[in-house]
Amino acid sequence: MKKVAAYHQYYAVNAAVQSTLRAAGHTPAEVAAATPPTGRGYGRGTPPPALAHEAPETYGVPGVSAQPFGDRKGGVVWHTQGSPKSLSMVFYTGKIVQALDNPTVVVITDRNDLDDQLFDTFAACTQLLRQEPKQVESREQLKELLRVASGGVVFSTIQKFQPEEGNVYEELSARRNIIVIADEAHRTQYGFKAKEVDVKEEGQVIGKRTVYGFAKYLRDALPQATYLGFTGTPIEQTDVNTPAVFGNYIDIYDIAQAVEDGATVRIYYESRLAKVSLSEEGKKLVADLDEELDADDLTNTQKAKAKWTQLEALIGSERRIATIAADVVAHFEQRQEVFEGKGMIVAMSRRIAAELYAAIIALRPAWHSSDLTQGKLKVVMTSASTDGPSIAKHHTTKEQRRALAERMKDPADELQLVIVRDMWLTGFDAPSMHTLYIDKPMQGHNLMQAIARVNRVYKDKPGGLVVDYLGIASDLKKALSFYSDAGGKGDPAVAQKQAVALMAEKLEVVQALYHGFGYDSSYDAATSTKLSMILAAEEHILGLPDGKKRYINEVTALSQAFAGFFLQTGGFTR
Template sequence: HEWKRLAEDDEGSVALETMLRGVCKKENFLDLLENFILYDHSGGKTVKILARNHQYLGVNEAVKAYAARKLNNGKLGVFWHTQGSGKSYSMVFLSQKIRRKFAGSPTIIILTDRDELNKQISDTFENCGLLGKTKASGYIASSGDDLVRKLKGNPSFIFTLIQKFNKPDAEPIHPDHDILIMSDEAHRSQYGVFAENMMHLLPDASRIGFTGTPLLSDDNITARTFGGYLSVYDFKRAVEDGATVPLYYENRGDKIQDLQNPEISDRILDAIENADLDVDRQDKLEAEFAKEIHILTAEPRLRKIARDFAAHYSDLWTSGKAMFVCLNKVTCVRMYNYVQEYWQEEIKKTAARLKKASQQETQELERKLEWMKETEMAVVISQEQNEIQTFRKWGLDILPHREKIEKGNLDKRFKDSEDHLRIVFVCAMWLTGFDVKCLSCLYLDKPLKAHTLMQTIARANRVNEGKSNGLIIDYVGIVKALRNALADYTRNPAGKEHTDPTIDKEKLIARILETTAAAKEFLSARNYDLQNLIDAKDFSKVERLQAAEAVCGTIEDRKTFVTYGSEISRLIRYTNRDELTSEQRSECNAVIAINNVLKRKRRHIDITDLMVEINSIINEYIQIEEQSDAEPKTNAGFDISKINFELLGREFAKVRKTKLVLRDLEDVIRQKLDAMVAENPGRMDYYERYQTIISNYNGEQDRASIEKTFTELINLAQSLDDEQQRYIREGFTTEEELYVYDILFKPELSKAEIKKIKEVSTELLQKIKTIISVSDHWSDKQETMAAVDNVIRDILWAELPECYDEKSITDYRDKVKTYIYERFREAA
């Protein structure tokens, strides 16, 4: 591997001096030999793994943080290394070095949020030899009780889902050994109730969060659990270093013709009326129509895409494997069937071409024909209740697919570049936490939010022998999500207004208690006592939850209560455990539990018959615009490697963080009920609604619009990257020093005065950091706050040039103090 940096902040250069100083320095060489070599026995063969430059630097940063864990309240930080850069191996390297270099026998807990991720990471640890002769299953917590039993012992490792921390009243465990929690994909679900339970059960544990994408939402909550960024290796640097391959984007979506017959509305409304829906099914139908996917799943559109996919991927037959992302599980199986049909057509076309081919073309076409005939496809979707009946209503058979998923060893086969399983159809599984180096083509026909999209496109960026780039093929218009994020950012450029993402805790607690009281009053008016649910145990609690569900008898009642529950769920994540009394938290959790029951019930309500009927009606009216021969579909595509998605993600996140607002509760309820009336499936003008959907969809296929979006994203990323590097050009060692300098800077300073301002900025920040570093929770202590204020006052008065008058120094002092408080409030 190229050794380009001696420290993470280095720009990086491939030079003999850098390699010699980085690898051949005695301490580093011995460290690499002892702690950064693994032998991975996965897949029946042994592979020697040597840490890459970024893994070595990042893991050693984490080791330093672990050594100083007592000073940081156990918060080691967030380890952000982009998708495909070896994050799982980094977790193994870190575990290996900690167990070898530190006294005692720590228990290392590997925390995930999905079974498949739990199995993948535990298998990695087993195959790399860290579990000794014990199988990974011996270290996996099978239940909440089993987790507690394991924690009371001292096993070397525990692999568990965050959901296993499900005992809020469990006695805290204070072991006589260290506990380190390694959380995989820290930003996704590892906060909230389960994280609160974890912190309560293991108050002395150290915590580090691993992620492959930036903390795009709620990262102030993640920082409370894990701390700030510990090590960063982003998308741009990974491409430059060859740790990932470049990515190209190509839009191949066809436009849909405008609807010509308004009678579609009457036919759909008649179908809904004839279905005679009860409250539960009406609620489910409303949720389905809110997704706006019925146009996208129309058979004419899916068939057109399937035909294009078969032609497009068969032309790329030497490139690698393909993953097709569909809207939902049923669509995965439908698309599989359509592609199978058109794949056979492509085989016939290739065979016909072979008969007319020249001698020079014959050999290549024979190889392609053999490749197409042996190519295998599979559907990879999770199991759900009553799936056999659901798929049967759509005229589909899920059983052969389910048997293949369960017994076909599909994950290992798809990772094997020599295996004939080359195409998979997915909708959620394998989009995250599943690395396939030989995957080169990712076909997207599912709208994704910006942060999910950024994680999904990285499926195709893994380095593999003979693979020069990854290709993203877009059928649905994914650029819209990026453009929306860009628009949000443009309206309020992050960092320009310095909006504090946190809010007044007194107002936050008051709003939570107000909403809880409103929910209790709502239930009480319907003869339901929330306290009975709180006091209930075991099966009695289940009965009380079912009774609560029964009191929400009308659509309006259900919407009202769900609004209460959702508002409490949204706000309570911003509180610490000790900011609500146990009684208050119990009431909040009870309201949330009822809300979850209502939402869960909706998921299991079956309206498949009606949805099949509506889909068949829509199929009759949807037609795809034919592409003329003079306007070929194939285009050169866009190189999206130049877009630093992680950097943009961090900036976009700053915008979203400002959106935690305490809206008037009555307004929230009223907006919810108004939306319910507007979106009532029984009164909707489907002709008008679908015309709007089609117009918006067609707009996303416009090449000029796509090009404009990518150009803006590239320019923004470049400008942000330039700004990030400005502190180096100005002669500072950190961005924090640059920020203080920017606060103190004013126009018309001489060169000597500018030099003096830079010296003041560096000296001031160093002295403040010294004061903060020796104080625990410095921002909560008046004497420490006063000491920081005094240092700012004394240095500014003594050191600033003469051109700064008394009044301006007071203003600058306040600005610096505000920045220091906001920037270092969480510091130990």
């Protein structure tokens, strides 16, 4: 199978190669000779009209064109989720390997499941890379793979750069032809900032120690490397870490562009909070967490942990889980009648995930199978040794999760619904997935990445739907606010009532194309009469100026708006 770059990928990859060469200290002439024109300067002039593209500066954000040569900051490529970013990274690596004469490329993620997903994508493209990528399993292997004279595509999680003791990571290589690519480069762990953490012994805090952001440890290990970031969500204006480590934007491909180009589908939002009971105490806890904490801090403070524990108990009450299970079953089955595909449920904890599975299976026993290769519903998570048997039975190994991922990506496989806590919320790509059920506090980048699980293009799938059981509407508004402030265009999600209004508008446009054609009588007509009227309707449309094209365009737009509806018993949302 061949993978062909879309135009936004072609343009961004060439711009990223240019910027990398600039950041690595190559002269303007060398940069110009190594890459095709992109219109970003560096002595190449403007691109031909077919290659016209909006630079980051047109979004009101700084670009890399003003950065100095040799600053080791390659820049950031912001391509909205589903564009697809992972393939852009593959294309970039394939080109930079040639442009820099066999460099070492280090691909960094911050979670094992993301590392696995991205590695699998690269491993399937060895012909383009001209080598087999290596996935690091230990700190010792990391050191071995980076202490080489040249070459190599190395995958590692950022945590493997944590020094075993002290605050300085040993230097692994001072070579200048090393490129560090960070996936989701906006995250705080890529910063330099120092902070104090508890030192524990047998569960008791016995002191404090100072640790630094992983950007420092990366610089310790690879002091002359050039750093490049890829992200599916924008850099917040208050974020000083990302520009300090990676530089400014290389290229931007936002939601509006992706939807317009057909690279992604629109995402619709539906609140079903009214269908599920959540006490006033629970609503207050959700609000408090939103006000006081960023998503990345939820597990880092004792205060947050206490509130999280309280909220988990309320959200995971037996009665509420039973209600959620019944609503998900009814809702998903109705969705399947409209467009058959896949769904994902995001639970707050492993306990809730396991109990929700049991509640759904109690309603639909046929969905269960103890065989990993069978069954319509699965839980995707790991378990700890302290977890009870009801949770432990859902534990999956890396290979088992890989097998489940393949099943989920296969539209013909009977696996249609998965329950997750943290896994598969970023980087997981199952194009036929059309519905995401959220019953977990989420915000910011994490929320935007999660909802993008349903924005992939698949056959005639007109849109994805995010179902809210916890009242995350305000968090979506905040996410949209920082998205817009960062220069992004297009809404991450469209409220369902807006979709209803849009569908009514598009229906009126299609009806207007039939002005003068009496189609009302066809509703109660005999089958033979209906067939005759269909032929007459075709003649009517073809008789309009540019009628065929206009009709196809408007009916397509109507079909896409239809995806914003949730079909209830007997018809449309009322």
